[in-house]
Amino acid sequence: MVHDPSHDSPRSGAFPADEAWQAARDGATAQASQLVLDPQRLRQLLGTVVALSGDMDARTVLHRIVEAAAHLVGARYGALGVLSARGTITDLITVGIDDPHLCAALGLPQGHGLLHAMVGDRQPLRVADVAAHPRAAGFPAGHPVMRTLLGVPLMVRGTVYGDLYLADKTDGTPFDDDDEHLLTALASAAGVCIENARLYERLRRATEQFQRRMLPILPDLAPLQAAARYEPASELPRLGGDWYDAMVLPDGVTCVVVGDVTGHDVEAAPLMGQIRNMLRALAFDRCGPPGLVVSRLDRTLTMFADPPTATLVFGRLERTPEGYVFGWSNAGHPPPLLIGPDGVTCYLAPARHGIPVGIDASVPRFSHAHPLPPGATLLLFTDGLVERRGQDIDTGLDSLAEHAARLAGAPLEELCDALITQSGQVFDDDVTVLALRTPADSAS
Known part of the structure; x- marks a missing residue:
């Protein structure tokens, strides 16, 4: 019944707080409406449900549920064990054992004894004398001795997600039917909370896999070096409209693009695929100046009844x-960053900055040009890399330039990884990075 906060297993609650607490409230409220409790305890239970707040993550919700169970029943100890798909305990949330050193030493329950019986039987368990019970496995050395036990499995639609249990009422009385009913209500909320966390995680993986499969594998652009990264947003909806592309055109010129379709829902990713393919076809067919190619894309998008919009940098x-x-031509996108081999950086941001594509095909597009020194790195990226809630975008751009300058000589793969993972940051938007490096020998 202990939890080691320094060795937490993968958190079962890694999903948006509003889903976590709403699921818990709905589950407990539904169960509470069917309970026969004295008015005071019922008011306390419903008050606990209402107190679950949208600023909590799912694990915090589960901890509040354990606290509420121990308080409402009047138990000295409480715990909630989270099971993996294989039936092993992967996380344990406890109340009543405050010594972190003891928690660390004892570790997680091993899945046998009374706790295993409760999960295996899928039935509530009430034990008046733990030591005398034939299925008791005893306590590990240093564990507080507990005499009585009340536990219920966490079940949703026939699947067991864990167990919620209490030990030793403070007044010394045995657990009764009302205690079991109240614990069952809270266990229902906890089970729904864990199930939603698992569903969220599966959805997160599926959406990320879908998005990554829509992005190309970079071709060999030798003698240029190239590397790219894509990182989805940290919270749902993770489907976004960011993309990158690179290819060698019939005239032998390397063509690159990084773009971002407006929107972050199930429609953004397919629209991204359509715009990427349109732009690829236009670039390959005409091989014209960047501004002309982007202008043709603008006109092509008018075939949609409701044209999609996107920002992008398209270059040769x-x-x-x-x-x-x-x-290059810039359509309302963050400017490319040029990193010299000596670490000197500058943003390629001329005054004639275009609007996003898909808004007005009559607006002129502009082409710009800038020399690239030998060994220089050109970085194209989407705004998710530099934008943060409550922070001016110029702060993000300055931070990116400083970080990139320190990595001027690093391999491109290392550079991209470092920019994506710097400070372990959480991304409000999906992120795309495309880095290209010219040969160090100008004769190449």
């Missing part, structure tokens, strides 16, 4: 006798 890396030149 051309090799000249003097070295590489980057020509």
Whole structure:
């Protein structure tokens, strides 16, 4: 019945707080409406349900449920064990054992004895004398001795997600029917909370996999080096409209693009795929200046009754006798970052900045050009990399430039990984990064 806070297993509550507490409230309220409790205890139970707040994550909700169970029943100890799909305990939330060193030493229950019986039988368990029970396995050394036990499995639609149990009432009386009914109501809320967390995690993995499969594998752009990364938003909806692309055109020029379709729902990702393919076809067919290609994309999008909108940077890396030149057109997107081999950085942000595509095809597009020194790195990215709630975007751009400058000589794969994972940050939006590096030898 102990929890080691320094060795938490994967949190069962990694999903939006409003879903967690709402699920818990609904589950407990439904059960409470069917209970026959004295008015005071029923008011306390419903008050506990109402107190579950939207600023809690799911694990906090589960902890509040254990606290409420111990308080309402009047028990010295309470615990909630979370089971994995294989039936092993992966997390334990406790009340009444406050020594973190003891919790760390005892670890998680091993899945045998009375707790195992409760889960295996799928029935509430009430024990007046734990030591004398034939299925008791005893306590590990250092564990508080507990005489009485009341536990219920956490079940939703026939699936067992864990158990909620209490030990030793403070007044010394045995657990009774009312205690069992109240604990069952709270266990229902906890079970729904855990089930929603599992469903959320499966949805998170599925949406991320879907998005990644829509993005291309970078071709060999030698003698240029290239690397790309995509990171979904940290919270649902994780489907977004970010994309990158790179290819060698018939005229031998390397073409690159990074873009972001407006919206973050199930429609954004398919629209991203359509716009990416349109732009690829237009670039491959015409090989024109970047501004002309983006203008053609604008006109192509008018075939939609409700044209999708997107920001993007579309560019060409051309090799000249003097070295590489980057020509590009910007449609309302964060500017590319140029990182010199010496760590000097600058954003390629000319005054003639275009609007996103899909808004007005009559608005002119502009082409720009900038030389790329040997060994320079060109970084294209979406706004999720630099935008944070409550923070000016210029702060994010400055931070990115400083971080990238320190990695000017790092391999591109390492550079992209470092920019994505810096400070373990949580992304409010999905993120795409595309990095390209010119050969260190200008003769290449």
